[in-house]
Amino acid sequence: MKKLIIMFALLLGVVSMKAQSNDLYQGITKKLPYRQMVTPYGVQVTFSKTVHIIFPSAVKYVDLGSNYIIAGKADGAENVVRVKATTEGFPGETNFSVICEDGSFYSFNAKYAHEPEMLNIEMKDFLENEDTTDFSHTRMNIYFRELGNESPLLVKLIMQSIYKNNDREIKHLGCKRFGVQFLVKGIYSHNGLFYFHTQTKNSSNVPFDTDFIRFKIVDKKVAKRTAIQETVIDPVRSYNEILVIGGKSTVRTVYTVPQFTIPDDKILVIELVEKNGGRHQTIRVENSDIVAAKVINELKIK
Known part of the structure; x- marks a missing residue:
């Protein structure tokens, strides 16, 4: 019986020494x-x-x-x-x-x-x-709810790559009013997100002060007349978004929005609204343009 008590005491001492030697890392916890x-x-x-x-x-x-x-x-x-x-x-x-x-x-x-x-x-x-x-x-591995399963770092790199390449994948989406031209140069898709590459060219001498840009899905029959039954899609990221576009200058921006689909009876409308002005720009995007978005399979970074 005495031997058993001594062995038990020694065992407790060893456990105590291990706990002290590991400081706060005890039990199943291990040091990072x-x-x-x-x-x-x-x-x-x-x-x-x-x-x-x-x-x-x-x-x-x-x-x-x-x-x-x-x-x-x-x-x-x-x-x-x-x-x-x-x-x-x-x-x-x-x-x-x-x-x-x-x-x-x-x-x-x-x-x-x-x-x-x-x-x-x-x-x-x-x-x-x-x-x-x-x-x-890399330390850039924090994920945000609005980006779904996509890494914020990868979103940033994709936007930078689209902006740097400056390809015009689409040539029929645009509008021009009062010396201001607004284009969609490309639509890209990757991991649940769309990337819209836009260009605004101000050929006038008067700066274009952007109030907001809005992506909304509306009924085809009422897209030109009213804003009822519209679904607004807010961009979750943007790259090189410049609000004031000076006279005789051009600005390109990449917007990231959550992936969506458009029913046959609806259309995507992209509005670029001037602050305290009337040179608003509107682009109508069909479902065929959305489903034809270029899929980004590989990102090359130089």
Whole structure:
């Protein structure tokens, strides 16, 4: 009986030593491999000045580690986050995280400094410096509900590729009014999403100030007369969307919308509406144009 008690005590000691040696990693929990960890950036913050961090795409989410700091998107700028200390000389470190529209995830460790070394920080788009052919080894793997099963990184690369190639796959979809020409140069499809490559050419001397662009499905019989029984499809992403098109200039934009189908008695109408003006542009897209969308089987990135 004594031997059994001694053996049990020794066993407990071994388990206790293992628990201590593994720190918080106990039971079935195991430590994450280093390659699966996102290394945080170091940022200095202060109470009397604001640190601005410029990201390569629009910010979707900001989370703070403590109430020692405040952070949020700068007014009027979707890709700039401002950070400031709420407590003068707070001890130790805190952290915050940022998720951008392109799916990139950034982690920061913040500590207090009376005079931060950098007040304006630009997070350079690492798409320019990293190998994007293997998505498993990039930090840009955050998925968003509006994109379905598609990677935000791949959506961005597809839009960039369409814009760079500048092919005119479609030659019959367009309109022209008052010196402004609006074209659909191509419709592409990939993994549940459509990509519309548009071009707006302003041949007049008066800038075209865009109020909004709208994709809507309407009945063929009422498409020209009324807006009843219409289904609006909001773009989930855009590339090179420029609202003010100067005189004698041309702008191309790629819009990403969720994939859809059009019944025989309906039509897709794309409206480009001028703000406080009357040079509105309207393109009617038949179902035959949608089903003929060019399927993107392979993305080549140079």
